[in-house]
Structure formats: structure tokens, C-alpha cells
């Protein structure tokens with residue numbers, strides 16, 4: 001399996017450095033961005049396997065960025081938040097985040113959560129040639145087709161995307 005790339009978008013350098021250090025120790029490649037704009041650009045460039053996204057960034061909110069990225073890419077996102085209010089967690093998950101972690105965090109817990117999400121994603125995408133299977137759904141990007149069992153599902157190109 002190729003080395004998995006994790007993008008950290010976090011303006012607090014010590015936190016980003018700690019995460020990057022832990023990820024490298026675990027054999028991941030870690031990329032860092034300190035702002036939403038840089039993060040988005042780096043995301044396009046490196047196409048990470050997973051995103052660690054801070055809630056509060058200097059130039060935008062993490063939830064807005066989360067929404068933008070999930071519209072464009074299918075990348076699992078873990079939100080990092082200093083807040084512990086339940087509404088904030090709900091907003092993060094509504095914006096498309098797969099999980100959230102409250103700061104201060106335990107590095108080992110972050111790494112376990114990353115591994116869990118990546119394992120889930122890999123299991124869902126057991127690819128069969130060009131076809132990707134998930135439960136009884138099969139998807140072909142080249143044929144722009146989605147099948148449930150033997151039945152094709154009618155989708156517009158936008159819905160397919």
C-alpha cells in the first residue's frame with residue numbers, strides 16, 4: 001500500500017508540528033498549511049487521503065472550508081476544535097466532517113481515529129477493476145454508472161458527481 005498523505009490545516013504552529021511529528025512516526029506523509037487559502041491550494045496539489053482541519057483559521061472558518069472541500073473532493077475530514085459545545089460539533093458534522101477532536105487532544109487518540117477512518121474508507125472502496133464497490137452499490141467513474149445489485153440507478157451527471 002502506498003504511503004498515505006495527511007494534510008493538516010491549522011494556524012497554531014505548535015499543534016500542527018505535534019500532529020505532523022506523530023503522523024511521520026506512524027509512517028504517514030504530513031503536509032501543513034496555516035490558513036484556509038493555503039490549505040485549499042495544498043489540498044488541490046497533493047490530493048491528501050485525509051484532512052485534519054482546525055475550526056478557527058485566520059482567513060476563514062474551518063466549517064466553511066470543510067463544506068467547500070467536501071463539495072469538490074471525497075476526502076475524509078477530521079475537525080479540530082477548541083470548543084466543546086455540542087452545537088459546534090453538530091455544525092462540523094453537518095458541514096461534512098467525518099469526525100471531530102476537541103483540543104487539547106491526546107496524540108495517540110488522534111492517530112487511532114485517523115487509522116479507523118482510513119480503514120473504513122479503504123474497506124468501502126474495494127475496487128474491482130474500474131468499479132468501486134460499497135455494500136451492494138457499485139460505481140464506475142469511466143462509465144458514469146451506479147448499480148445497486150444488477151439494477152442501474154438513474155442519475156444526472158451532477159448527481160453522479
Ligand code: CA
Pocket residue numbers: 010011012054055056057058
Ligand atoms: Ca486556530
